[in-house]
Amino acid sequence: MAQNGGARTKRERPNILITGTPGTGKTTTSAALAEAANLRHINVGDLVKEKSLHDGWDDEFDCYLLNEDLVCDELEDVMEQGGNIVDHHGCDFFPERWFDHVVVLQTDNSVLYDRLDKRGYTGKKLSNNVECEIFQVLLEEAKDSYSEDIVLALRSDCIEDIDRNVSTITDWVRNWSSLP
Numbered sequence: 001m002a003q004n005g006g007a008r009t010k011r012e013r014p015n016i017l018i019t020g021t022p023g024t025g026k027t028t029t030s031a032a033l034a035e036a037a038n039l040r041h042i043n044v045g046d047l048v049k050e051k052s053l054h055d056g057w058d059d060e061f062d063c064y065l066l067n068e069d070l071v072c073d074e075l076e077d078v079m080e081q082g083g084n085i086v087d088h089h090g091c092d093f094f095p096e097r098w099f100d101h102v103v104v105l106q107t108d109n110s111v112l113y114d115r116l117d118k119r120g121y122t123g124k125k126l127s128n129n130v131e132c133e134i135f136q137v138l139l140e141e142a143k144d145s146y147s148e149d150i151v152l153a154l155r156s157d158c159i160e161d162i163d164r165n166v167s168t169i170t171d172w173v174r175n176w177s178s179l180p
Contacts, residue, residue, distance in 0.1 A: 011082030013039065014176045015098050016169065019091040019142060020105035021133040023115040025156040029105060030087040032166045037173040042078070044071060044088035061125050068093040089138065092145045101172060102146045104139045105156040105165070 016039070018030045027043055034041035044066075048054050053071050054064035072094065078084060079098045086094070091102065107115070112133050116126050132138065142151045154165045 011080070011100075012177075013083030014100035014173060015079055015082055015084045015086070016173075017086045017088070017091055017094065017099045017102045017142075018105065019088060019102065020138050020156070021107070021112065022089050022121075022129050023112050023119065024105035024107045024133070025162055026087045026089070026105055029103075029156065029162050029165055030085045032162065033169055034085050036166055036170045038083075039173070040078070040084050042075065042084055042086050044086060047071070047074065061128070063125075066090075090141070091138070092141050094145075096146055099146060100150060100176065101169070102142050102151045103165070103169060104142050104151065104153045106136070106139065106153055107133060107155075108157050109133055111157050 016033070018026045018033070020026055030041045030043070033039065048064055048066055048071065051070075051074055053067050053074055055067050056065050057063075058065050075086070075098075079086075079095075086099075109130055113126070113130055116129055121129065139151075139153050154168070155161050156165065
């Protein structure tokens with residue numbers, strides 16, 4: 001059995017959270033990692049839409065108002081089974097016990113700006129997300145929410161970074177059962 005922050009887990013396969021500001025490559029990395037490491041990819045944004053796990057629409061930020069309790073209730077059983085990659089830009093509302101590894105993807109601000117602009121982000125939504133990256137809000141949130149020894153920040157500026165990150169995390173998954 002593997003350990004997670006001192007607590008023994010019963011999972012045979014690890015759970016990984018891939019987080020970061022929108023546009024840092026979470027979904028691309030998670031999909032590639034799921035294939036490489038034979039894990040289940042859970043895109044929280046898609047899950048919220050599919051299962052109506054929200055409290056309506058935010059016109060200012062052009063997104064659903066995620067209901068954290070509904071999301072956690074929906075994921076509880078599957079997370080206990082293990083073998084999951086959870087892909088979401090927030091992380092502080094997920095139970096700490098769920099994750100064995102938390103990866104925060106980070107992107108150079110000029111690269112991030114261009115990615116978000118191509119997605120159609122404008123105004124406050126665009127500036128808010130770039131500011132989040134500048135101030136490393138998601139990295140701090142991850143460090144505040146999880147044991148620092150399971151939090152890993154990785155660059156995600158280009159396809160080579162994504163390939164390297166998938167390889168690094170896949171190696172970690174392969175060695176997970178032997179970790180102290």
